[in-house]
Amino acid sequence: MDNLPEACIAHILSFTSPPEVCRLSCVSSSFLSAAVSDALWNSFIPSDCLSLLSPPPSFPSKKHLFLSLSHQSHVIMNDGLKSFWLDKFSGAECFMLSSKNLSIVWGSTPEYWWWPSVPESRFQEVAELLDVCWLEIRGRINTRMLSPSTLYTAYLVFKLTANAKGFKNKPVEVSVGIAGNDNDAQRQIVFLDPQEAQGENLNGQYPNERADGWLEIGRLLQRRNR
Numbered sequence: 001m002d003n004l005p006e007a008c009i010a011h012i013l014s015f016t017s018p019p020e021v022c023r024l025s026c027v028s029s030s031f032l033s034a035a036v037s038d039a040l041w042n043s044f045i046p047s048d049c050l051s052l053l054s055p056p057p058s059f060p061s062k063k064h065l066f067l068s069l070s071h072q073s074h075v076i077m078n079d080g081l082k083s084f085w086l087d088k089f090s091g092a093e094c095f096m097l098s099s100k101n102l103s104i105v106w107g108s109t110p111e112y113w114w115w116p117s118v119p120e121s122r123f124q125e126v127a128e129l130l131d132v133c134w135l136e137i138r139g140r141i142n143t144r145m146l147s148p149s150t151l152y153t154a155y156l157v158f159k160l161t162a163n164a165k166g167f168k169n170k171p172v173e174v175s176v177g178i179a180g181n182d183n184d185a186q187r188q189i190v191f192l193d194p195q196e197a198q199g200e201n202l203n204g205q206y207p208n209e210r211a212d213g214w215l216e217i218g219r220l221l222q223r224r225n226r
Helices: 006-013 018-024 029-035 038-044 062-072
Strands: 075-077 082-086 093-097 150-158 172-176 186-190 215-223
Touching (some): 006 018, 006 029, 018 029, 038 062, 062 082
Antiparallel strands (some): 075 082, 082 093
């Protein structure tokens, strides 16, 4: 294959994944040259990606742009209501909604919720639950923003304060679906306390701790072709 033009090798590599490209770059000097080409890395960057970035970033190559968006940073967008990055394995577009972009029952009632700034959050404010008898949080995102033919997981990302109470052995229903079609929503019972804090073995999904110290609990959603 060393006799093939660089553009041809780059086109072949575009049918793999970014991690595989990095491994295949060790095969030969021809593969290495193709593996760093802008044409190849442009194929891993969604066509609407740059339109989400304001102002458009300046990088020496498309590979540097991909690595920045997938490994090093996230981009705050929509006046601080969302963040955006690329999945490092597939290049799929990923989004996180801030607390301010969620619909929280009684979220504007100071007796039940308050909105502090915490240094470990990527957003300016987070929602902290004080006391409530009904916990209901809804998030919505336009599916046109998501990458086609991609299996997505919707996560609730949160932390438990030192004096958190009321979640032990309390099942919580989570669901993911298309707005206006509640009958087809995928529902599941979860627990917001980590499993070791429950004190007994209950059926359900428990949160996992992320590398940044936050907890997350997720539900799969299949995104169809546009």
